[in-house]
Amino acid sequence: MESRHGRKKEQAESPEALKTREEKETVLVREYLALKDTLKEIVESNKRDNDALKVTTALLRKSPDYYTIWNVRRTILKEGFLDNASDDETANKIYTGELEFVQENLKLNPKSYWMWNHRRWCLESMSQPRWDKELAMVGKFLEMDARNFHGWDYRRYIIRQLDLKDKEAKDKVLERAQSEFDFTITKIHQNFSNYSAWHNRSTLLGKLAEDMSTEEREAIVDNEFDLVKNAIYTDPEDQSAWLYELWLIGREERSISILGAHVISFHPLEIVVAFDETVKMRNPFTVSTRVDHVAIPLEGEWKATGSDSALGSVWIFQQAPGAVYGPTVEIVIFSDDVCAVRAGSKLPAAVCYELETLNQNLDEISGRLGRLVIGQNLMYDVTKRIGPVTGPDGTLETQAVHPKHRVTSLTESGSLDDRIALLEREISAVRELVELEPDCKWPIQILSTLLSELRKTVSIHSTQAKVIDDECIELQEKLITIDPLRQERYEDRRTQLVFDRETLSIIQDSKRFPEIEYSAKQPTNLDLSMRGLTHIPISSYLLHLHTLNLDSNSITSTRFLRNLLNVRRVNLSNNLIEHLEGMQHAPSLEFLTLENNMIAKWEDVVAGFVFWGEGKLARTGGHVKVLLGNNPVVVNEGGEYVLEKRWEDVGKVGVEIQWQSEELRLAEEALLAAEDETGAVGNMVVDGTRRVSATVVEFDAGLAH
Structure with a gap:
């Protein structure tokens, strides 16, 4: 029987074997604690001799990621040995011994940050470090584990040091870059899932392309696309090649507008x-x-x-x-x-x-x-x-100009059509793979990204933009189904797409591509109810609105209200809001519905109005009504009557809180009206005394009168 990682399940340990293992672990812990106490004594006594160094050696063999021990070891080496070295040759012998010690331990734990870091310290402190020897050493480690990103990072470090040494010899630097570039293809062919090799390839390709002609760049980019497609069709579930393709295509960065x-x-x-x-x-x-x-x-x-x-x-x-x-x-x-x-x-x-x-x-x-x-x-x-x-x-x-458009991350063109042609070609190829692997998440994610890039090349009010938006939304919904572990990420992306589509009337294409600005005629009302929104991505879009309906979404925060300077009525019923915030910065707000949310504490209600008196609403004598019916706070805090008294203790500042749901309140008013006409309503008897459930209270957050 195999586990989900493809490994055989081990048989449960017998009581005798379990006891033996626990005894061994107890001995190891006792030895480790003893060494740790010895280290503490060394630090406090400032010992800088061989005995102190041996203690750090023993400790590091047991726990190589205990970075404090490495720091102590370097202090012992520097103050007890290196400062007393008579010449560079003596010092280099000490550093060489440290390199051998680290290399021996790296075989046991090749992914220790602190061992690789200690090795760098040794080399940078030596008078004549052997960088070529280090390159050969790390090459052997990458033969053992070609996906060890510590090894790749160290290899890039060595190459940088060699390039600094040969900074006057540009041909030598380029020759070394080409050699590293060839090394990455060797590792990629061994395993397409080697993300570190793909990443290293991208950094090297950018350097090599600097001195290439336009034709040479286009040729090498075409070769890279062929390499990526081979990897993708071999294993479409692996993300490494997909991420490299995204880098290869590049992204058109939109300016701040x-x-x-x-x-x-x-x-x-x-x-x-x-x-x-x-x-x-x-x-x-x-x-x-x-x-x-x-x-x-x-x-x-x-x-x-x-x-x-x-x-x-x-x-x-x-x-x-x-x-x-x-x-x-x-x-x-x-x-x-x-x-x-x-x-x-x-x-x-x-x-x-x-x-x-x-x-x-x-x-x-x-x-x-x-x-x-x-x-x-x-x-x-x-x-x-x-x-x-x-x-x-x-x-x-002067105003910015865009004489050229990005085609790939390495090429440009004076024509936007070249960028469009590339995107359409890659979109077509990914669509084929989506048809072959309909439940594979990576092709779907890349297709959505490529379509978003294509959308940047067309007018945001065009029919093509709408078609792209609709398809991207469908793709996010599919991803939510096939990859539920990352549901929140896809829901947020879907929210952005839906919001962009639903707010097109608010913005216009700017003449200064690719910026945007408000359209000349702004809507005053916007209905975004039942859209599955998790948040408001760009609340500044909504600056001119008077009425905003966000009923029945999955919004968790009211913070976006701080940017709605002109809004009068906001409906946030049936969302996932747990506490109130941002409302003190909405100076025109008059009516806020928060029924059927998840507000559970009195403090989470108060927080939304703490600074209300400092805002423009108080200065202009405005008044806001807030509906909080059917929130857990009503039950958690002891019922409506208790909450009413707590509001009265706070004071008055023009905030009216209604705890009962508006629907129930209206129904009761209808019943009372019927009682006035008939004197009775079915089997229900209405008491003529004051009813707490219908009480509306006022609130002041400490405003000085």
């Missing part, structure tokens, strides 16, 4: 800038006002919405008290002002926004912006100016 800028208040001036992803501000965005044709910096502060004001996708500029501005305000965001959380993404060029205030009725606009008026957009759009922008150093920063 500024979706738009808006004024939400003129007295004082408050400006909102929205990005399509989370960014960190490296330098404050430039805000200046023109008075008598002279640009004057406008005093104020930029903050991201939410509790972490240094990181976010929605940023707000708040004018400093007492600062004044003229008829024109200009906001300039330079490419170096922001850095993305997502690696490889950046703002391609400076963007300038202009706000003309001279011909505006600011009192009327500010009054509208300051009031929470249902059905009106409280945001005043700022005009974007496209063109060269004067940088901080006085030079003009």
Whole structure:
């Protein structure tokens, strides 16, 4: 009988054998603890002799991953032996002895970080290390285990040292790179599942391609695709070749996009800038006002919405008290002002926004912006100016241009058609494999990735984009079925795809490919109910919404609400939310439904409103109603009456909490209305006294009056 790893099950140990093994283990533990105590004595006594070194040797043979012992050993060697060495030859003998000691132990444990690290220390400390000898040594280890990534990492380290030694001899460096490249193909042919060999091949190919002509690069890329296909068809379940193919194809990195800028208040001036992803501000965005044709910096502060004001996708500029501005305000965001959380993404060029205030009725606009008026957009759009922008150093920063398009990770072309042709060719090949292996997850994952890359080459509002989105969603749903262990990953990816598809009306293709921005006409209502969403991927997309329906999804957090500056009504019933957060940063919120979620503790309710009084809602005298019926907190905390009293103890700040479900409340109101007409309702008798279940309470999070 075999286990799931293909190994035979061992027979259960007899009581006698088990007792013998336990006794041996007890002796080993006792010896190890004794050596450990001896080591402690050595450290405390500062002994630096042969006896101290022998103790570390014995300990490391028993536990080579105990890195503290390696540190102690190096201290003993340095202070007790190497500092007293009369010449380099004597020191090198000591280091050579250490190399032999490490090599002997590596045979027993070739995947110990600390032994490989100690070996590097020896070589880097020697006056004349034999790097060529090290290369031969690690080659033997890779013959024993070709997939030992420690050995591959050490081999790359040795090659770097040899290249540094020969940095003036470029031909020698390239010859060595070609030799290593050939070595990887040997190991790959021995075992296609050698990810370390594939990875090493990618680093070497990039170096070799630097001095190749376009024709030579295209030829070697075609050869690599043939190699990958051979590996994939041999074992489609193995990820190594698939990952190499993804590297070979490359990814078209999308730039950071500024979706738009808006004024939400003129007295004082408050400006909102929205990005399509989370960014960190490296330098404050430039805000200046023109008075008598002279640009004057406008005093104020930029903050991201939410509790972490240094990181976010929605940023707000708040004018400093007492600062004044003229008829024109200009906001300039330079490419170096922001850095993305997502690696490889950046703002391609400076963007300038202009706000003309001279011909505006600011009192009327500010009054509208300051009031929470249902059905009106409280945001005043700022005009974007496209063109060269004067940088901080006085030079003009021009718009980014894209003269060439990526075809593969190693090739470029002036025509986007070349990239499309490559993607369509690879998509066709992967489709064939999906048909042959319909339950193999890797071809499906790669197909989804390739389709996503193809989508970047077409208009996001095109029919082709919609077809691609629909197929990618279906592929994620299939992956959830055949690979349930990674269900959450596929659900999150599916959520991103569904969200992109359902929010197309909110964004438009930008003329500066591949960026995006808000469309000219923004919807005020969005229904995303029953879409299987696990989160809101880009909440800055929803900045203009008044009503958002997220009923019956799998959303676990309300944090996205912090970016919904204009939203009035949000339905989050029938989700998986366990605690409230972000609501104190939603200044226009008036109605929030959280029925049938998983909120179980009183503290998880309070957390959502702790800073409510500091927000704009309190300043404008707004009021929000929150429905929390059918959450475990009602039962866990002792029922509705207990919760009501706890809310009353907190105070008042315009937050109305309804514990009973809205559906039940409406049904009871209907019954009461029927009772008024008939005096009785079937077999049910309604008490005329105050009913706790229908009580609505108010809450204040410590706001000073």
